[in-house]
Amino acid sequence: MSDLLARLEATIQARKTADPESSWTAKLLAKGPEKCAEKFGEEAVEAIIEAVKNDRAKLASEAADVLYHLMVMLAARDVTLAEVYAVLEQREGTSGIAEKAARPGA
């Protein structure tokens, strides 16, 4: 499954230099990191709405939009999936409570 995210990351990376007229991703990236972040926020809200309504199919679809737009937002700020995985791996096996206590400002 993570291969799919790695492939999506590579596609998004390639879209950074693509013609904005030829691709939705290239068009979004051309609008800048702030617009990518705004779009991610919109998609997250749409997923929240489906979670509250308890519509499983629509939630899965909105979650896919959220993941895609998260990847675009990360790419817009040059944050790689490997960096995100590294944080998750560091947290793996620790309890959420211990992780929160170790976080600065928690």
Ligand SMILES: N=c1c2ncn([C@@H]3O[C@H](COP(=O)(O)OP(=O)(O)OP(=O)(O)O)[C@@H](O)[C@H]3O)c2ncn1[C@@H]1O[C@H](COP(=O)(O)O)[C@@H](O)[C@H]1O
């Ligand atoms: N996973 C996705 C994906 N998920 C959602 N979207 C697009 O994200 C957009 C968001 O939907 P909206 O209804 O909010 O879009 P909108 O109303 O046109 O946007 P606004 O004008 O309101 O900002 C839609 O146009 C979707 O097609 C995606 N576009 C691309 N991908 C992946 O990215 C790859 C490259 O896509 P292109 O860059 O378009 O070639 C694709 O092969 C897919 O794997």
